[in-house]
Amino acid sequence: MSTPVLQIENVSKRFGQTLANDNISLSLDKGEIVALLGENGAGKTTLMSILFGHYVPDSGRVMVDGQELPAGRPRAAIRAGIGMVHQHFALAPNLTVLENVTTGTESLWSPRSRRREARAKLLAISERFGLKVDPDARLGDLSVGEQQRVEILKALYNEARILVLDEPTAVLTQIEAERLFATLKDMAAQGLSLIFISHKLDEVMSTADRIVVLRGGRHVAERRASETSKPELAELMVGRAVSRPVREPSDPGDVVLEAAAVTVRIGGVDRLKAVDFRLRAGEVLGIIGVSGNGQAALAQLLSGTAAMASGDLLLFGQPVDALSVKDAVTAGIGRIPEDRNKDGAIGEMAIWENAILERLSSFSRHGLVDRQAGMAFAQTIIDTFDVRGGSPASRIRLLSGGNMQKLILGRNLIDRPRILIAAQPARGLDEGAVAAVHERILDARRQGTAVLLISEDLDEVMALADRIQAIVGGRLSPPIPAQEASTRRLGLMMAGEWEGETAHAV
Amino acid sequence: MSAVFDIIASAGLWAAVLRIATPLILGTLGALLCERAGVLNLGIEGIMTFGAMIGWLAVYNGADLWTGFLVAALAGGLFGLLHAGLTVTLGLSQHVSGLGVTLFASSFSYYVFRLLVPVAGTPPTITPFQPIHIPGLSDLPFLGQAVFSQTPPTYAAILIALALAYLVFRTPLGLAIRMTGENPHAAEAQGINPMVVRYGAVIAGSALMGMAGAFLTLSAFNSFFPTMVQGRGWICIALVVFASWRPQRALLGALLFAFFDGFQLRLQTVLGGVVPYQLFLMIPYVLSIAALAVMARRARVPQALMQPYRRGER
Numbered sequence: 003m004s005t006p007v008l009q010i011e012n013v014s015k016r017f018g019q020t021l022a023n024d025n026i027s028l029s030l031d032k033g034e035i036v037a038l039l040g041e042n043g044a045g046k047t048t049l050m051s052i053l054f055g056h057y058v059p060d061s062g063r064v065m066v067d068g069q070e071l072p073a074g075r076p077r078a079a080i081r082a083g084i085g086m087v088h089q090h091f092a093l094a095p096n097l098t099v100l101e102n103v104t105t106g107t108e109s110l111w112s113p114r115s116r117r118r119e120a121r122a123k124l125l126a127i128s129e130r131f132g133l134k135v136d137p138d139a140r141l142g143d144l145s146v147g148e149q150q151r152v153e154i155l156k157a158l159y160n161e162a163r164i165l166v167l168d169e170p171t172a173v174l175t176q177i178e179a180e181r182l183f184a185t186l187k188d189m190a191a192q193g194l195s196l197i198f199i200s201h202k203l204d205e206v207m208s209t210a211d212r213i214v215v216l217r218g219g220r221h222v223a224e225r226r227a228s229e230t231s232k233p234e235l236a237e238l239m240v241g242r243a244v245s246r247p248v249r250e251p252s253d254p255g256d257v258v259l260e261a262a263a264v265t266v267r268i269g270g271v272d273r274l275k276a277v278d279f280r281l282r283a284g285e286v287l288g289i290i291g292v293s294g295n296g297q298a299a300l301a302q303l304l305s306g307t308a309a310m311a312s313g314d315l316l317l318f319g320q321p322v323d324a325l326s327v328k329d330a331v332t333a334g335i336g337r338i339p340e341d342r343n344k345d346g347a348i349g350e351m352a353i354w355e356n357a358i359l360e361r362l363s364s365f366s367r368h369g370l371v372d373r374q375a376g377m378a379f380a381q382t383i384i385d386t387f388d389v390r391g392g393s394p395a396s397r398i399r400l401l402s403g404g405n406m407q408k409l410i411l412g413r414n415l416i417d418r419p420r421i422l423i424a425a426q427p428a429r430g431l432d433e434g435a436v437a438a439v440h441e442r443i444l445d446a447r448r449q450g451t452a453v454l455l456i457s458e459d460l461d462e463v464m465a466l467a468d469r470i471q472a473i474v475g476g477r478l479s480p481p482i483p484a485q486e487a488s489t490r491r492l493g494l495m496m497a498g499e500w501e502g503e504t505a506h507a508v
Numbered sequence: 509m510s511a512v513f514d515i516i517a518s519a520g521l522w523a524a525v526l527r528i529a530t531p532l533i534l535g536t537l538g539a540l541l542c543e544r545a546g547v548l549n550l551g552i553e554g555i556m557t558f559g560a561m562i563g564w565l566a567v568y569n570g571a572d573l574w575t576g577f578l579v580a581a582l583a584g585g586l587f588g589l590l591h592a593g594l595t596v597t598l599g600l601s602q603h604v605s606g607l608g609v610t611l612f613a614s615s616f617s618y619y620v621f622r623l624l625v626p627v628a629g630t631p632p633t634i635t636p637f638q639p640i641h642i643p644g645l646s647d648l649p650f651l652g653q654a655v656f657s658q659t660p661p662t663y664a665a666i667l668i669a670l671a672l673a674y675l676v677f678r679t680p681l682g683l684a685i686r687m688t689g690e691n692p693h694a695a696e697a698q699g700i701n702p703m704v705v706r707y708g709a710v711i712a713g714s715a716l717m718g719m720a721g722a723f724l725t726l727s728a729f730n731s732f733f734p735t736m737v738q739g740r741g742w743i744c745i746a747l748v749v750f751a752s753w754r755p756q757r758a759l760l761g762a763l764l765f766a767f768f769d770g771f772q773l774r775l776q777t778v779l780g781g782v783v784p785y786q787l788f789l790m791i792p793y794v795l796s797i798a799a800l801a802v803m804a805r806r807a808r809v810p811q812a813l814m815q816p817y818r819r820g821e822r
């Protein structure tokens with residue numbers, strides 16, 4: 003057997019009290035794709051940061067082609083042929099693609115940038131791997147998928163032979179993700195070696211040759227993709243058998259929210275075009291679609307942050323002209339925003355402050371905030387909804403994504419809202435947290451809350467929703483009952499193929 | 509109206525514009541270099557004052573004029589080192605540190621001056637730079653007097669502006685500086701040390717600020733007094749925004765402001781009896797604010813400006 007391209011030997015790294023990596027070993031062959039599977043906090047990113055020289059390990063070593071790599075030296079890692087594609091792109095939006103790619107690739111004391119050569123090299127690489135970009139485009143003008151392409155090109159431009167991708171699909175739409183994995187396979191076929199970090203079982207199974215599972219900082223298992231299954235991986239990753247909850251049949255109640263030919267215009271563009279839907283108490287209505295098709299406008303309309311241009315909106319049978327945020331809160335509409343860090347929570351403020359923000363008036367006495375009551379309220383949410391990793395007084399930024407989402411859910415559900423608008427509620431969460439969030443949503447449904455679930459995850463919608471409508475280009479398809487939904491049919495609906503079916507059925 | 513035209517048509521105005529612009533060019537370039545690497549340097553006003561004082565003092569004590577400039581640049585660099593230490597290594601607020609440097613450097617200048625220069629009725633003077641005669645060019649009609657009758661530092665400032673434009677946009681080092689100001693994490697990921705880049709840019713930029721101050725005492729005037737910088741540093745900070753962080757536009761911006769300033773000075777002498785002169789003093793500032801409002805709306809601010817960089821943290 004030939005020497006592996008990359009060997010990580012017995013690496014350990016401790017941060018304060020936590021052992022982020024505990025004696026982990028890993029090897030990678032030429033032309034191989036290895037998936038590093040694990041939940042958030044399993045130590046995947048730490049391990050890759052050690053590989054790339056961002057962190058110095060407490061013990062252990064990294065070898066490339068049998069040569070030991072000096073620890074803590076990103077430059078040495080780049081020179082040895084390791085390229086890193088970060089989850090949060092390391093790119094500058096104000097610079098051009100070419101500038102982003104070539105930064106640091108020439109001697110800083112060279113009197114002139116060799117732009118023509120650089121452009122030719124970049125175009126040659128993008129041709130070879132089918133990664134099309136315009137070298138002179140301003141990076142900030144590109145889509146997220148294109149920006150990721152630049153990030154990959156940057157590594158390839160540095161002659162990377164080992165490519166590490168940190169949760170590459172976290173920010174991509176399903177179509178972009180599929181395209182990315184096709185590219186990765188092509189790259190492996192051309193002799194590159196790849197490691198990608200993920201907690202998504204589907205993509206790991208479909209793309210990787212070999213899967214290494216990390217849990218709690220330890221290497222717990224290694225499987226060939228052909229010899230394992232999703233349930234086995236899920237169990238290895240979480241440490242116990244997990245299954246996503248599934249909705250049981252129910253009897254929906256009255257219609258609580260009804261939209262008839264509603265159009266929403268934001269920035270002069272019609273983001274929602276004459277959409278119709280009816281939402282009943284005790285049911286989940288799933289809105290499936292590739293993101294960017296009007297979901298944001300729909301969520302904003304129902305949260306009271308966007309106005310209707312035309313159409314009728316009936317809330318509990320009463321027509322509403324303009325819904326304000328305050329109206330939405332008073333009416334008992336709970337909201338889980340799509341971007342929890344931007345719209346769902348204020349990172350630098352305490353958990354208790356975040357918990358009471360939208361009900362401030364019930365937590366004030368004589369014009370002052372009642373801290374004690376606020377803290378107690380936050381503690382109740384923390385206990386009831388199993389939020390881990392923080393006390394009411396700690397900053398919410400310090401919570402993991404899953405726990406922050408549980409807190410936001412709890413903040414909404416604790417008052418038994420009559421309507422819940424959940425936009426991409428499980429996005430970016432690991433398997434355990436997804437199950438917890440889904441369980442809570444189904445709980446709410448059982449108790450009679452009407453849930454509008456906006457999602458681009460087919461599995462999620464099929465598991466939770468009673469009825470499903472697709473959103474495409476700001477228009478909504480007629481609903482279909484969940485038992486008639488299949489991946490294929492939903493896929494067609496998401497592509498806009500519903501014309502010809504009986505409109506306004508159900 | 510013809511009075512206004514006469515002013516604009518006079519070679520004297522244009523000669524004054526170049527003279528007034530020189531310290532603004534140097535100061536703006538200095539502030540621009542710091543900001544391109546992501547560090548706002550509000551120490552500029554104090555650093556210019558100190559540069560004016562120390563450059564003058566060196567010459568007063570027998571050094572030649574260029575050595576005076578060099579001393580001012582080195583002193584500016586030292587204050588840059590202080591500002592970089594506070595903002596880059598310690599990650600303190602760049603506003604607060606910069607204002608601190610300005611207060612400290614201004615007072616310190618006066619203190620050193622008082623300590624080393626005997627109190628006298630009239631301030632002591634040196635022999636400043638004289639306009640140089642460029643064979644051929646200086647003898648041209650109009651242009652010779654308007655453009656080619658400056659002291660050497662003015663030509664140097666223009667050359668530095670062009671050199672800095674080349675550095676920022678045409679060399680790998682310039683790209684590294686820009687990347688550090690846009691996204692230091694990305695710079696680090698490409699093997700560039702953002703801390704080192706920021707230190708270098710702040711020190712070099714502050715050296716330019718020191719030279720901007722020295723121009724006042726070594727070329728524009730011949731003596732030092734503590735209030736002589738008169739807010740020019742703040743103008744430079746605004747000119748950086750006006751210039752959209754581009755050295756060649758910084759040159760234009762400085763010339764534009766200097767034009768307004770030279771123009772109002774001459775307008776005062778023509779219309780001074782009719783309108784209070786304070787009104788004329790406002791003209792360059794009012795016009796600059798208007799120009800800033802137009803230009804700055806389209807400017808792309810370096811994304812990491814005023815954000816301290818800490819390794820391994822996002």
